[in-house]
Amino acid sequence: xxxxxxxxxxxxxxxxxxxxxxxxxxxxxxxxxxxxxxxxxxxxxxxxxxxxxxxxxxxxxxxxxxxxxxxxxxxxxxxxxxxxxxxxxxxxxxxxxxxxxxxxxxxxxxxxxxxxxxxxxxxxxxxxxxxxxxxxxxxxxxxxxxxxxxxxxxxxxxxxxxxxxxxxxxxxxxxxxxxxxxxxxxxxxxxxxxxxxxxxxxxxxxxxxxxxxxxxxxxxxxxxxxxxxxxxxxxxxxxxxxxxxxxxxxxxxxxxxxxxxxxxxxxxxxxxxxxxxxxxxxxxxxxxxxx
Amino acid sequence: xxxxxxxxxxxxxxxxxxxxxxxxxxxxxxxxxxxxxxxxxxxxxxxxxxxxxxxxxxxxxxxxxxxxxxxxxxxxxxxxxxxxxxxxxxxxxxxxxxxxxxxxxxxxxxxxxxxxxxxxxxxxxxxxxxxxxxxxxxxxxxxxxxxxxxxxxxxxxxxxxxxxxxxxxxxxxxxxxxxxxxxxxxxxxxxxxxxxxxxxxxxxxxxxxxxxxxxxxxxxxxxxxxxxxxxxxxxxxxxxxxxxxxxxxxxxxxxxxxxxxxxxxxxxxxxxxxxxxxxxxxxxxxxxxxxxxxxxxxxxxxxxxxxxxxxxxxxxxxxxxxxxxxxxxxxxxxxxxxxxxxxxxxxxxxxxxxxxxxxxxxxxxxxxxxxxxxxxxxxxxxxxxxxxxxxxxxxxxxxxxxxxxxxxxxx
Numbered sequence: 001x002x003x004x005x006x007x008x009x010x011x012x013x014x015x016x017x018x019x020x021x022x023x024x025x026x027x028x029x030x031x032x033x034x035x036x037x038x039x040x041x042x043x044x045x046x047x048x049x050x051x052x053x054x055x056x057x058x059x060x061x062x063x064x065x066x067x068x069x070x071x072x073x074x075x076x077x078x079x080x081x082x083x084x085x086x087x088x089x090x091x092x093x094x095x096x097x098x099x100x101x102x103x104x105x106x107x108x109x110x111x112x113x114x115x116x117x118x119x120x121x122x123x124x125x126x127x128x129x130x131x132x133x134x135x136x137x138x139x140x141x142x143x144x145x146x147x148x149x150x151x152x153x154x155x156x157x158x159x160x161x162x163x164x165x166x167x168x169x170x171x172x173x174x175x176x177x178x179x180x181x182x183x184x185x186x187x188x189x190x191x192x193x194x195x196x197x198x199x200x201x202x203x204x205x206x207x208x209x210x211x212x213x214x215x216x217x218x219x220x221x222x223x224x225x226x227x228x229x230x231x232x233x234x235x236x237x238x239x240x241x242x243x244x245x246x247x248x249x250x251x252x253x254x255x256x257x258x259x260x261x262x263x264x265x266x267x268x269x270x271x272x273x274x275x276x277x278x279x280x281x282x283x284x285x286x287x288x289x290x291x
Numbered sequence: 292x293x294x295x296x297x298x299x300x301x302x303x304x305x306x307x308x309x310x311x312x313x314x315x316x317x318x319x320x321x322x323x324x325x326x327x328x329x330x331x332x333x334x335x336x337x338x339x340x341x342x343x344x345x346x347x348x349x350x351x352x353x354x355x356x357x358x359x360x361x362x363x364x365x366x367x368x369x370x371x372x373x374x375x376x377x378x379x380x381x382x383x384x385x386x387x388x389x390x391x392x393x394x395x396x397x398x399x400x401x402x403x404x405x406x407x408x409x410x411x412x413x414x415x416x417x418x419x420x421x422x423x424x425x426x427x428x429x430x431x432x433x434x435x436x437x438x439x440x441x442x443x444x445x446x447x448x449x450x451x452x453x454x455x456x457x458x459x460x461x462x463x464x465x466x467x468x469x470x471x472x473x474x475x476x477x478x479x480x481x482x483x484x485x486x487x488x489x490x491x492x493x494x495x496x497x498x499x500x501x502x503x504x505x506x507x508x509x510x511x512x513x514x515x516x517x518x519x520x521x522x523x524x525x526x527x528x529x530x531x532x533x534x535x536x537x538x539x540x541x542x543x544x545x546x547x548x549x550x551x552x553x554x555x556x557x558x559x560x561x562x563x564x565x566x567x568x569x570x571x572x573x574x575x576x577x578x579x580x581x582x583x584x585x586x587x588x589x590x591x592x593x594x595x596x597x598x599x600x601x602x603x604x605x606x607x608x609x610x611x612x613x614x615x616x617x618x619x620x621x622x623x624x625x626x627x628x629x630x631x632x633x634x635x636x637x638x639x640x641x642x643x644x645x646x647x648x649x650x651x652x653x654x655x656x657x658x659x660x661x662x663x664x665x666x667x668x669x670x671x672x673x674x675x676x677x678x679x680x681x682x683x684x685x686x687x688x689x690x691x692x693x694x695x696x697x698x699x700x701x702x
Contacts, residue, residue, distance in 0.1 A: 183581060186456075202456065239577040260394045268517060271388035275577065 011129060011158045011289045012165040014098040018046040020088055020122075021077075022103075023060060029136030030103040032068045036140055037101065037131075038075075040169055045075040046095055050087045053079035085121045097128045104132040106280045113278060114267050120277050123286055124262045129162070132284040141283065143170045147250040149241055150177040150214045150230065155256040158289030160221045163254045166285075167226050174227035176248070179214040180240045181206060181232055207232060238275035246281035253281060257288040295361050303362050306355045307369070307598065309339065314597040327450060327690050329659045332597050333683065336604020345608075356605055366602070373599035374663055375566040376591045378481070379548040381660065382570020383584065384448055385478055387516070389471040396640030401472035403636030404654050405444045405479055408628030413440035415624060422620060423678055437487045438673050442665065442682060443628050445480035446473035447658030447690065454656060454694040460701070465646055468637065469653040477660065478571070482508055484664060485555070485564035491671045507558050512568055515551070520572040523547070527578035540583045541590075544573050563667065600659070603666055603683070607676050614677040621681040622688060629655045629689075649700040656693035661686035 019034035021027055031047070038045040047065075049057070061077065078095075080087050092100055104119040113120075123130045133141070148163040150156060160177060167175050183206065210232040218228055233240050245253040258273050266274050276284060295303060317331035337343060345352040357363065390397050416436035420427050425435045451473050452461070460466040489504045530540045548569045555565030573579060634651030642650065665682035668674045674682075 186461075186581075234581065236577050260392075266388070266391055269386075269388040269391055269575075271392050 007290065009096070009098075009290050011287050012098070012162040014041050014043045014129070016046060016095060016097050017041070017043045017099045017101060018048055018088075018092055018095065018097040018128075019101040020084075020103075020118075021047050021049040021061060023049075023057065024103070026103040026136055028064050028068065029138040030101060030133055031064060031070070032138050033133055033136050033141055034101040035068050035070050037099070043098070045070065046091075046097060047075060047077040048088055048091050049077070049079050050082060050084040051079075052081060084118045085125070088118075088122055089125055089127070092126065092128050099129045099131060100126060101131045101133065103136055104134060104280060104284075106134045107278070114264060116264075116267075123277060123284075124258060124273070126257070126286070127288060127290070129257075129288045130286045132280060132286075134280050134283055141251070143167075143172055143251045143283075145248060145250045146172055146175040146252045146254060147241065147245045147248060148175055148177045148254040149256060150179040150217055151237065151256065152179075152213050152217070153256055153259070155259075155287070155289045156217055157220050159254055159256050159287040160217065162287045162289075163285075164221065164223060164226055166252075166254075168224065172226070174229060176229045176231055176250075177214065177218060178241050178244055179210050179230070179232045180237045181210045181234050182237055183234050236271070236275065238270075238272040242276045242279065242281045250282045252283045252285060254285045254287060257286050293361060295365060299361050299365075302354065302357070303365050306362070306366070309355060310335065310598055310601040311594070313339065314601050318597075327453075327658060327687075329450075329596075329600055329662065329690075330687055332600035333604055333662070333687070335597075336601040337609050338604070339601065340604040340606070341608045342604065342610050370599055370602045371562070373595035373602075374667065375549065375552045375562055376545075376595040377599060377659070377663060378563045378566040379545075379570040379573075380588055380591045381448060381477065382567040382572075383574030383587065384452070385474040385571045386471075386575055387474070387478070387571070388575070389467065390475050393468055393471040396637060396642055397468050397471040397475075399640035400468055400633055400636035400650055400654070401475035403639070404446070404472055404629060404633035404651075405476050407632030407635070408443040408625070409440035411440075411624055411628035412443035413437065415620075416440070423617065424675060434487060434490060434673060437483070438668055441480050441483045441487065442661065442668070443625050444476060444632075445484075445657065445660050445664060446476045446629075446654055447656050447660040447686070448473045448477055449660075450656045450658030450690045450693070451653060454653065454697070458694060458698065458701070460697075465642075465649055465653070465701070468640075468642070469650055472633065472636070472650075472654060476654075478567075480660075480664075481564060481567050482512065484667075485560050487673070488561040488667065488671055489559050491673055504560065508560055508564065511555060511558075511560070511564070515568045515572050519569075520575060523572050524576040524578060527576050531578065531580060531583070537580075537583050537586055540579075541586060544583075544587065547573070561667070563663075596659070599666075600662065603662065606666075607669075607679060609680055609683075612676040612680045614681065617677050618681040618684050621678070621685045625657070625685045625689060626655065645700040649697045652693055652696035652700070655696075656690045657686040658690040659686070661689075 017034055017038045019031055021031065035045060037043070065072070078091055080091065100122065102119045102122060108117050108120070119132060123132060143166065146163055146167055148160055150160065163175055186206070214230045214232060218230060233244055235243070241253065241255070253276070255273065255276065262274065270278060314332045314335040317335050318328045321328065321331035341352065390401060413436045416423060416425070416439040417432060420432050420435065423435065425432055451469060455461040455466040455469065486504055486508055490501070527540070530543055534540065548566050551565035551569035552562035553565065556562040574584070630651040633654035634647045637647035637650040638644065662683055665674070665679045669676065669679045
């Protein structure tokens with residue numbers, strides 16, 4: 001495989017979709033959803049199993065694929081032993097995977113969260129986009145309400161464009177793009193030296209600035225005929241959009257991939273994506289824009 | 292229980308109302324001249340204290356602020372409560388996650404802007420203690436050197452936040468790097484200072500070994516910032532929905548602050564550390580409503596802060612204790628250590644030369660935090676009045692010059 005192809009590769013279209021096969025009870029619905037995505041998006045499907053290849057497992061997988069209707073001509077199965085996180089990441093890189101589909105619990109128990117579960121650790125480190133499915137049932141998932149982050153970041157434009165690409169393919173009419181206004185420090189800055197109108201003015205200025213930034217980002221995106229609703233919300237980045245998606249009963253939350261390498265300290269002193277991973281509000285798509 | 296006499300209560304109420312009303316007038320006047328509010332409050336202290344009122348109208352000064360009887364005890368209690376509250380709100384704005392989020396540049400900036408001023412101050416105090424009239428004996432010299440290093444390395448988050456807000460830099464990359472680094476400086480600075488204060492304890496029975504003190508400080512900090520923070524985070528939604536709003540969250544947050552302060556005081560680490568760490572645990576919660584945060588800030592900044600800063604001028608005669616050489620030495624060391632440290636850190640973190648210098652001058656503002664630190668050190672007998680006066684002047688000069696100097700390096 002030519003790894004140079006990975007560099008600056010666009011975050012969409014999804015040409016290769018990989019799915020992690022774990023033989024857990026949620027495995028079949030996750031695989032079914034990945035198959036549906038690959039069909040709709042015209043992508044090839046890659047099934048990854050990290051563990052020993054046994055005839056029993058092979059048979060089980062064949063039956064599962066047949067039941068779901070996975071076409072062996074448009075899919076490949078890779079069996080490999082090793083550390084699940086590292087091996088999946090390596091395989092995704094080698095096979096130029098654009099989207100990795102994983103099943104994930106909405107909330108991990110506290111110990112598992114701090115130690116890091118497989119799905120969440122992959123989400124933190126992946127060099128491709130990752131879709132975490134929280135409640136796969138085997139029925140086709142609906143992506144009617146899509147909430148996308150609109151933070152001021154070079155990655156955001158790619159994330160929004162990827163969301164629009166998905167929205168077009170899934171015939172979604174409108175998406176909501178949310179910019180989070182982090183007002184931490186504001187109370188401290190206006191506490192002693194501002195009159196009521198001044199404090200109001202400062203808050204309005206911050207809100208206007210946030211709206212303007214969001215508008216500028218949206219203007220650069222290839223929106224097409226999708227109706228885009230923009231919204232600025234106050235709160236800590238990550239937590240605010242997660243709560244917004246939950247309150248709005250969103251089907252899919254789309255965010256940028258993390259900017260820095262995340263470790264256990266980022267979970268203890270939670271910020272940004274870690275708030276979302278701590279309690280998934282809905283299905284989560286982390287767009288890796290490879291810029 | 293000892294009670295204030297009828298007349299004593301009247302005088303106490305008169306002195307508090309005088310401090311509050313006059314400091315508000317000065318603060319509003321200062322605001323028009325773009326001066327930090329703390330400057331107005333300090334000036335009121337100087338005007339009402341021995342420096343001016345005590346000299347011109349000694350009878351009135353002694354009537355309002357008597358040195359004997361129950362009133363000074365009552366005022367001392369209020370001032371102690373004020374400093375605890377001030378540290379609580381200072382802690383509320385510290386978000387350690389911001390340092391992680393800002394990454395390499397913030398880590399480098401915070402580390403260098405701490406280490407270089409700390410060692411500059413420590414080295415000068417250690418090798419030239421005579422400049423500060425400190426006896427050349429290992430014990431007092433070490434304590435003073437540790438304090439002086441800490442005093443030069445601390446930053447004033449509220450002043451910095453205000454400067455950045457005024458310059459419209461609050462949410463920019465430079466602004467966030469400065470805020471994140473100043474938060475980390477404050478946390479480390481108060482931890483070190485609490486350690487230094489605990490070593491000055493005069494009560495031999497309560498005096499802990501250095502290692503016990505360090506273990507207590509680290510243990511308490513780790514507990515509050517992990518388990519304590521989680522407990523507060525989980526209980527805040529309940530507090531804010533099931534209890535009276537905003538009364539419930541206010542009384543519980545301030546109650547936890549005082550409980551935490553009492554605990555650290557009881558284990559012979561100063562009460563301020565408990566309040567500061569409780570502030571971090573509270574303020575970092577995503578569930579703390581912005582309105583509750585603002586109310587706590589307003590209450591503390593506009594009631595306790597003026598009382599505390601005015602009280603400084605009441606305790607110290609600024610003209611008698613003004614020592615120009617010490618003031619200049621403190622000023623030069625403060626500027627050099629902080630500006631070089633923060634600039635170097637930002638530069639190593641990958642910022643451009645001009646932006647690094649802007650970060651350096653931005654981090655240089657010491658403001659109210661330095662004055663609180665100096666007051667506590669003065670009360671603990673760690674420093675003399677001339678050094679205290681020099682620290683107050685340094686805090687004011689660095690706060691006043693920070694914004695204009697930053698501006699020179701911003702595109």
